[in-house]
Amino acid sequence: xxxxxxxxxxxxxxxxxxxxxxxxxxxxxxxxFLAFAGFFMILGITLSSTLTPITYTIGSRLFPIRIYxxxxxxxARQAALITLVIIFNLILRALHSWNIFTxxxxxxxxxxxxxxxxxRK
Numbered sequence: 001x002x003x004x005x006x007x008x009x010x011x012x013x014x015x016x017x018x019x020x021x022x023x024x025x026x027x028x029x030x031x032x033f034l035a036f037a038g039f040f041m042i043l044g045i046t047l048s049s050t051l052t053p054i055t056y057t058i059g060s061r062l063f064p065i066r067i068y069x070x071x072x073x074x075x076a077r078q079a080a081l082i083t084l085v086i087i088f089n090l091i092l093r094a095l096h097s098w099n100i101f102t103x104x105x106x107x108x109x110x111x112x113x114x115x116x117x118x119x120r121k
Contacts, residue, residue, distance in 0.1 A: 007053070017042060017045050017046030017050070018046055020042055021042050024038065024039060024042055040091065043087065043090075044083055047079070047082070047083040047087075048076070048080050048083045051078075051079035051083060054079070056070055056075035059075060078114065085106055085107060088106050089102075
């Protein structure tokens with residue numbers, strides 16, 4: 001798969017994901033566990049495919065040095081990590097268990113995970 005095809009696939013996934021999320025929230029009442037699970041699954045796919053090009057662009061513009069080589073794989077990992085942080089905070093908010101300290105703990109765990117992933121490289 002060429003690089004252009006990967007970018008096109010990400011773009012199409014993001015468009016379909018946002019459209020699916022709009023339709024899902026319009027026609028599905030949030031009354032059951034499966035409705036919430038479906039919402040968070042669609043949101044996760046959509047955010048990952050949307051944030052991957054954003055993190056790739058930011059990474060290639062902010063860190064043009066050779067030490068940090070911005071690749072689509074690293075951008076996808078970082079986008080997935082940001083997506084998990086957002087979804088975990090939203091799940092805690094939906095369960096009425098969210099507070100600023102848990103948000104800080106989730107963000108700190110994500111930063112530590114990313115630092116370990118970059119140090120391994």
